[in-house]
Amino acid sequence: MMGLLIKMGNRRFVLFTLLLLFKCSLAWFVVFEDGPSWMTMLTEIPFFWLVFIMIEWFAKKRKLLYYTIANLMFTLLYFTVLMYYKYYGIIVTYHAISQADKVTKVGNSTYSLMDPYYLLVFVDILVLIAIPIVLRKKSTRIQTNLKPISRTALSVMFAVSIALCFFSIWPNRASMNENKQAEEMGILNYEIYTIFADSTEDEAWTEFEDIDQTTIDGLKGVQPVANPQYFGAAKGKNVIIVQMESFQDFLVGLEVDGVEVTPNMNKLAAGDFHYRNFYAMVGQGTTSDAEFVVNTSMYVPKHEPATQDYVKKDLPSLPKLLKAEGYQTATFHTNEVQFWNRKELYSAVGFDKYYDKKFFGDGDHVAFGASDEVLFAKSLDELKKMDASGQPFYAHLITMSSHHPYNVPEDKIRMELPEEFDDTLVGRYIQAQNYSDYALGQFIEQLKASGLWENSIVLFYGDHQGLPVYSLDSKERDLMKGLLGHEYAYPDMFNIPLVLHVPGVTTPTEIDKTGGQVDILPTVANLTGISLADQIHFGQDLLNANANVLPMRHFLPSGSIVTDNDVFVPGIAYDDGKNFPLETSKQSIGGATKEQYEGALELLHLSDSYVNQLPDKKATEAE
Numbered sequence: 001m002m003g004l005l006i007k008m009g010n011r012r013f014v015l016f017t018l019l020l021l022f023k024c025s026l027a028w029f030v031v032f033e034d035g036p037s038w039m040t041m042l043t044e045i046p047f048f049w050l051v052f053i054m055i056e057w058f059a060k061k062r063k064l065l066y067y068t069i070a071n072l073m074f075t076l077l078y079f080t081v082l083m084y085y086k087y088y089g090i091i092v093t094y095h096a097i098s099q100a101d102k103v104t105k106v107g108n109s110t111y112s113l114m115d116p117y118y119l120l121v122f123v124d125i126l127v128l129i130a131i132p133i134v135l136r137k138k139s140t141r142i143q144t145n146l147k148p149i150s151r152t153a154l155s156v157m158f159a160v161s162i163a164l165c166f167f168s169i170w171p172n173r174a175s176m177n178e179n180k181q182a183e184e185m186g187i188l189n190y191e192i193y194t195i196f197a198d199s200t201e202d203e204a205w206t207e208f209e210d211i212d213q214t215t216i217d218g219l220k221g222v223q224p225v226a227n228p229q230y231f232g233a234a235k236g237k238n239v240i241i242v243q244m245e246s247f248q249d250f251l252v253g254l255e256v257d258g259v260e261v262t263p264n265m266n267k268l269a270a271g272d273f274h275y276r277n278f279y280a281m282v283g284q285g286t287t288s289d290a291e292f293v294v295n296t297s298m299y300v301p302k303h304e305p306a307t308q309d310y311v312k313k314d315l316p317s318l319p320k321l322l323k324a325e326g327y328q329t330a331t332f333h334t335n336e337v338q339f340w341n342r343k344e345l346y347s348a349v350g351f352d353k354y355y356d357k358k359f360f361g362d363g364d365h366v367a368f369g370a371s372d373e374v375l376f377a378k379s380l381d382e383l384k385k386m387d388a389s390g391q392p393f394y395a396h397l398i399t400m401s402s403h404h405p406y407n408v409p410e411d412k413i414r415m416e417l418p419e420e421f422d423d424t425l426v427g428r429y430i431q432a433q434n435y436s437d438y439a440l441g442q443f444i445e446q447l448k449a450s451g452l453w454e455n456s457i458v459l460f461y462g463d464h465q466g467l468p469v470y471s472l473d474s475k476e477r478d479l480m481k482g483l484l485g486h487e488y489a490y491p492d493m494f495n496i497p498l499v500l501h502v503p504g505v506t507t508p509t510e511i512d513k514t515g516g517q518v519d520i521l522p523t524v525a526n527l528t529g530i531s532l533a534d535q536i537h538f539g540q541d542l543l544n545a546n547a548n549v550l551p552m553r554h555f556l557p558s559g560s561i562v563t564d565n566d567v568f569v570p571g572i573a574y575d576d577g578k579n580f581p582l583e584t585s586k587q588s589i590g591g592a593t594k595e596q597y598e599g600a601l602e603l604l605h606l607s608d609s610y611v612n613q614l615p616d617k618k619a620t621e622a623e
Helices: 002-008 011-031 038-058 063-088 100-111 116-137 151-172 178-185 187-200 213-220 263-271 287-296 318-323 339-349 372-388 425-450 474-484 490-494 517-527 594-612
Strands: 238-244 273-279 328-333 353-355 393-398 456-462 495-501 509-516 566-569 578-581
Touching: 011 038, 011 063, 011 116, 011 178, 011 187, 038 063, 038 151, 038 187, 063 116, 063 187, 151 178, 151 187, 178 187, 213 594, 238 287, 238 372, 238 425, 238 517, 263 273, 263 425, 263 495, 287 318, 287 339, 287 393, 287 517, 318 328, 318 339, 318 393, 318 517, 328 372, 339 353, 353 372, 372 393, 372 425, 425 456, 425 474, 456 517, 490 495, 490 566, 490 578, 509 517
Parallel strands: 238 393, 238 456, 273 509, 328 353, 328 393
Antiparallel strands: 273 495, 456 495, 566 578
């Protein structure tokens, strides 16, 4: 058919087909393991032709302009697919594109993901725009009256293209893995499919009264404990939870050229409970999603950040549980509270107060606000005031200085690295976390000097991965292999630290039990002696855990789970999925079972059903 077009003289049609074939091949090369193939042409080209045929049918003049506009639109989509995959590891859809305003606020982070050759996809557009301008200045006209394609040929091509698109989409609708689905359908077909599938999908929520804790625990394999250990062991004590930006567990104990990367975290992990198999469970909202999961013990939504729709609800939460026991509650973050709609999140989960950039100022600037040193110093002053009131308090502190792409100011760099780490994401990451650890060490010393350390539950955890597998080039992967002693993979990427300090309870203990951010609320509730008998929660108390299944909803395809032995990623379905052994299990012991896989999907459905049927929150807000 391409030869027929050339003979018919419509070079425009052929030219733009070839240009876009190059661009879609680049996207396939980056996103899909097997790269582009003949299947790429069969799934992508028909979609181009549908648009081009519409131009040939309806545009009487300026066809080159319309081709160029179509070319630009397709190019922007492929470029977005590339950039999104480099950080999130999944195919972007219209849900994520609707959050594009956030990209402008984290520009450096976004741009750092881009390999320079990605910009080649825009070169032809610049040329096409420049040619008419140059020729106009030279008073030269462009001959664009090419021989038209006959309407009969266009009709045949349109019918064939529609059929090819349909037969690319229809057989692959049931695929669980979105990346596999996009590869089988073609990227463009997949984008259209998600729009129509979501518009026609009518989610059948499980009835509110049918969602009970026994069912949830059963799906996770949790065996109820009649007399839980440590129940009320820290009753009435303050609760201080520190969420550490992009902090992964492999950093704990890591040395580079004999120098500890995180000496203060190392001391904490060596002196208290350190959970080695603890995992991030965030979605598109990353840091704000971690705040949501930790404070609600529920899963993030399927497509959006939790701070988009879930914050309209009156959410059962850790702040509300503790307030009912006489606690004051506050959250501290040096960025603006409007970012990721946090103001609505904080009112939905019931914090009494929030402290943001308005409180911390913008001095000693790192990343998007005041440095971690400022965060800890100014927050400590407020914690002392709260403690002096005679009421216990719950404080949630969110660090930010080690935010991707880890461009710490020169005067904050405290660790020199070997030359091979120069100009690498891995090197910048290590230096950023080394600085954040320094600030954390100061905070710990201040807590101890103030007496708060011995009168508080203090819990530290990472918010999400810092080094996405998808972002690392070959040199950086080699650096990670040298640091870890094995190939850097999903179990390393999602593994974040959990270190728990409870005066009179915790001892130097390394714990291999699997846990996730959803488990923090029930763990704190157990320590403070608060019963969860009347509150639905999807996590479990890690101090009494006997088994765990963690559904992963973002950064991996739907249906991915973490078990006590593996990270499981489905293929088209469960049967062709892959197991990635946890580092501590050494080898896969049979892998995730189909029962665990199906149970995890049901857990996500129950969480969605529960949150969406909660009553809307009242108009009151945190101060």
